[in-house]
Amino acid sequence: MENHPIDNLMKTTMEHIKEMVDVNTIVGDPIQSKDGSIIIPISKVSFGFASGGSEFNSTECKTEKSKFPFGGGAGAGVTIRPIAFIVIRNESIKLLPVEYDNPLDKLIDSIPQLIETLKNLSNKNKHKTTTFHENGDPIVK
Secondary structure, eight states: OOOOHHHHHHHHHHHHHHHHOOHHHHBOOOEEOTTSOEEEEEEEEEEEEEEEEEEOOOSSSOOSSSSSOEEEEEEEEEEEEEEEEEEEETTEEEEEESOOSSHHHHHHHHHHHHHHHHHHHHHHHHTOOOOBOTTSOBOOO
């Protein structure tokens, strides 16, 4: 069976979409910052595709391959939206979303950073030396 002209139209359009959208579009190339951190962008890719055609019933315009002349068209749309960044710093990996759907998500994501800050404060307090008066009372500064 012969290929219908719409088959070629759809095949050509899909090949062009395939060229535009690949894995490097979704997970971007790593970027190294001055402090040694590596940042990898993550994107959401959406695309749509439509095609259509019609054969015209005309006795004047018959072609050799087809009973009737064919007219058709195809179109596609692609949307790329950044959704997050993966940040690799020292020995930690963080996922930083661009938007939060729920404020609770942001709070949950900030818990590891809060714990790290509290650890650092605790370590600083342990290393402080306390001086005492001659009577044994601590000197408050």
